[in-house]
Amino acid sequence: MSLVEVDQLSHFYPGKQALNEVSFRIEQGRFHALLGPNGAGKTTLFSLISRLFKVQQGDIRVNGHSLKNAPSALLAEIGMVFQQSTLDMDLSVEQNLDYHGCLHGMSGKLRKQRIEEELRRVDMLDARKQKVRALNGGHRRRVEIARALVHQPSLLLLDEATVGLDPQTRAGLNQHVRSLCEEQGVTVLWSTHLIEEIHPHDPVTLMHQGCVQANASAEQVCQQAGTDTLVDAFALLTASKSGQGAKP
């Protein structure tokens, strides 16, 4: 069953088309990778799903809620971790999560309970009184994941969430998010240009220059491209024109 349906989505910046009729679906409870080089349109797509940008053409549905017709219901279904940290550095970990819970209209009792649960899950409960400024990059990312899940969304969006982290922390974060799919049934859309973060059975949407180049499991993408590895398939499918390419 599809939780997310992206349907014929196009988006234009002044003088440039960022997305060109992008369509794909995400199955419920799956870890779905959105792969593409820098400039492929991943962040634009995320900004549209999260209603930060206004949809110009096409539509997005999450759990049946259309972004055009029921944006509030759709936003209630989404938790998001942005590429750049959006934590308030001067506030404590707990205050950051509490602010997020308030914005989703959660009662004080529920906020307290959910904040504790999510911080425990990311092993940051002991740091809840600490200012975010005092945390390292990996811990901040964990806090952002906890915050995104406070209101119990059905879809978790992570926009290049491992950028700037060391390999060990990246792997740990990737593993943690996968465990959320398996244990909590959360659906994840994981945007990345790092191929090592994608497993062979993961469903993948490969984007390049605003277009979907492939939409299948990582293994099938390789088969379709006639390559042995996803690195080669990626290089082949994103070879045209510019683009920085993926990092293996």
Added chain:
Amino acid sequence: MTPANYLIAFNGVLKREALRFVHQRTRFFSSMVRPLLWLVVFAAGFRAALGISIIEPYDTYITYEVYIAPGLISMILLFNAMQSSLSMVYDREMGSMRILLMSPLPRWYLLLSKLAASTIVAIPQVYAFLAIAWWFDVQPPWVGFLWALPAVILTGVMLGAIGLFISSFIRQLENFAGVMNFVIFPMFFMSSALYPLWKMQESSEWLYWLCSVNPFTFGVELIRFALYGKLNGEALAVVSGCLVLFTTLAVLVFNPERGAIGKAPGGKGKP
């Protein structure tokens, strides 16, 4: 979403604004130092040069300190409003504005909550200033302290809405510093904050006209009258009208995409 959800969200925004203010202690001191310098130093130097005749709402001759006190209260509100707008540009650039906008509540409500919260944070600053000004013989009737509150809130939200409207056109933080100079100082000096408008009219008719259409002038006058338990109906109407107009405009033109596009190479590309 129920009304309770809306209230919880507003409380969250207010709490965050208050926490940020508490954490930025220097902001409180600078917000106090600025008007106090004007009250203690500037007013002392000018009280001899600038005679004030009996004008509404005062019943007798007043000192220059008494005259400029409402203007300095408005100055606190003006700086606070612009600082709040500045923080919106900063939040938009740093991305934390996205957390606010991803709330399932309507965008207009979220922006209004932010405006109202930043004004509420300014209220203690205003009353702290009034408390200190008391020692410099700025002693309005006690009822004035109560009447001033709605006037301060109205003026504060109106100035916040003007700031939000302006900040909607700012792509990057650096550009906002220039706008501050083109907004704060003209608004403050071309108003009745430091001198009655008839004084301005004696010097320049066109400057007088500019001062007369400056919304800040009406904010100052609304607070001036309220401090003496009186209502300036014209000022109330203009401030209320400007509040509605600029809030509507600010919500209509608010576009987080603008900041994102500004960050793209050449200002036109992918964020």
